[in-house]
Amino acid sequence: MSTSMIAGAAAIAAAPKTGKTPRVFERLDDWLLTRATLEGSIGFVPTMGALHAGHASLIERSVAENEFTVLSIYLNPTQFNNPKDLEVYPQTLTRDLELAETLGVDFVITPRFDDMYADGYRFQVDETRFSAELCGGHRPGHFTGVLTVVMKLLNLVRADRAYFGEKDYQQYLLIRDMCAAFFMDVEIVPCTTVREPDGLAMSSRNENLDTAGRARAATLNRLIGSDLSDEEVSRALADAGFDVDYIVSRDGRRFAAASLTCGDRVVRLIDNVPL
Numbered sequence: 001m002s003t004s005m006i007a008g009a010a011a012i013a014a015a016p017k018t019g020k021t022p023r024v025f026e027r028l029d030d031w032l033l034t035r036a037t038l039e040g041s042i043g044f045v046p047t048m049g050a051l052h053a054g055h056a057s058l059i060e061r062s063v064a065e066n067e068f069t070v071l072s073i074y075l076n077p078t079q080f081n082n083p084k085d086l087e088v089y090p091q092t093l094t095r096d097l098e099l100a101e102t103l104g105v106d107f108v109i110t111p112r113f114d115d116m117y118a119d120g121y122r123f124q125v126d127e128t129r130f131s132a133e134l135c136g137g138h139r140p141g142h143f144t145g146v147l148t149v150v151m152k153l154l155n156l157v158r159a160d161r162a163y164f165g166e167k168d169y170q171q172y173l174l175i176r177d178m179c180a181a182f183f184m185d186v187e188i189v190p191c192t193t194v195r196e197p198d199g200l201a202m203s204s205r206n207e208n209l210d211t212a213g214r215a216r217a218a219t220l221n222r223l224i225g226s227d228l229s230d231e232e233v234s235r236a237l238a239d240a241g242f243d244v245d246y247i248v249s250r251d252g253r254r255f256a257a258a259s260l261t262c263g264d265r266v267v268r269l270i271d272n273v274p275l
Contacts, residue, residue, distance in 0.1 A: 020101070020106070021101050022071070022100050022101060022106055023106070023107050024097065025109050025110070026111065027111075027112075027115070028115045028116075028156060031107070031156065032156070035156075035158065040066075040067030040068060041065075041067045041068070041161075042066055042067070042069075042070060042161075043061075043062030043063070043065055043066035043068070043069045043160065043161045043162070043163065044062070044072070044153070044154070044157045044159035044161070044162040044163070044186075045062055045069065045070070045163050046072045046162065046164075047072060047073055047074075047096075048089070049073040049074075049075055049090070049092060049204070050089070050090035050091065050096070050204035050207060051096045051099050051100075052194075052202045052203070052204060053194050054165055054167065054194035054203070056099065056103055056194075058163040058164070058191050059071060059100070059104075059105060059163075061163055061191060062161065062163050063103065063104040063105070066161060069105050069106050069107075070105075070108075070109065070157050070159065071100050071105045071107070072108070072110075073108060073110050074149070075091060076145060076146075076149045078121055078141075078145030078148060079142050079143075079146045079149065080142075081141050082139075089205070090207045090208065093110070109157070116152060121148075125144065125147040125148045125151050127143060127147060127174055127178065130173065130177075131143035131144070131174055133170075134246060134248060135170055135245075135257055135270065136170070138245045138246070138257065143170075143171070146175075147175065147178050150178070151184075154184060160186065160187065161186065161187045161188075161189050162175075162186055162188055164188060164190060164191065166191060166192055166272070167201045167270065167271065168270065169255070169272045175188055176188040193271075195221070198218040199218050199222055200214075201221065201271045203269065203270075208265050209260065209262055210263055212262070213260045213261075213262040213267060216242075216260060217269060219236075219240050219242070220269055221271050223237060225254075225273050230247040230248060230254070233247045233256070241261075243258060243260075243261070243266075245257035245258060245268075249275060252274060253272050253273065253275060254273050254275055255271075255272045257269070257270045
């Protein structure tokens with residue numbers, strides 16, 4: 001974890017406690033019984049865990065805007081096209097639950113795979129256009145896994161609002177449009193990307209950066225925010241040691257994905273900035 005991420009997590013942990021310990025549900029049947037008793041607005045923050053200040057900003061907004069806040073922590077295997085990426089994804093459940101308490105979360109769902117995919121992933125949610133571009137073009141099946149699990153979670157929580165960070169802007173757009181297409185009664189709320197002081201977008205994957213990789217990582221945001229063309233940015237990143245998936249400007253934003261090799265790990269970074 002980078003020094004600033006450690007400092008940010010420590011600051012959150014040192015903040016005054018809310019005095020409210022969230023109820024944690026591993027079994028979905030137990031959660032559904034509790035959900036049936038709730039009256040009042042519900043905000044939902046779906047995550048894969050390894051929470052950081054970016055997640056904290058989503059939770060804080062949900063707590064401010066709703067009577068109840070539900071957090072899910074579920075490392076969803078169906079959205080990983082690369083098994084090695086899944087194996088090294090950070091898992092920090094104890095720390096995550098401590099942060100959830102600090103931030104005022106009411107309920108935490110930590111479901112098991114067999115409950116989430118009792119059908120063995122037989123039924124899937126596919127999007128046939130935008131999901132094949134940008135990240136989807138480099139991660140086959142990724143967005144099918146994302147959309148499928150998000151629809152399941154939204155149906156389980158039945159929230160009034162669900163909060164998603166703009167760092168994963170393509171994901172946000174696909175989830176927003178999926179909910180509209182299927183007439184799902186939930187507001188999908190985009191939240192501004194939280195960044196390190198040097199501009200690096202907060203991400204759970206940043207924990208896998210070694211010292212040298214972390215020093216280089218902020219180059220991604222610096223270059224995509226420059227006046228260079230997409231092609232020039234791609235070349236500059238390659239010269240800086242990145243393996244570039246894409247640099248694409250479209251729909252008023254510049255999207256980027258590039259990887260750094262850190263020892264025996266390949267850390268994929270994504271970012272986007274408005275033009």
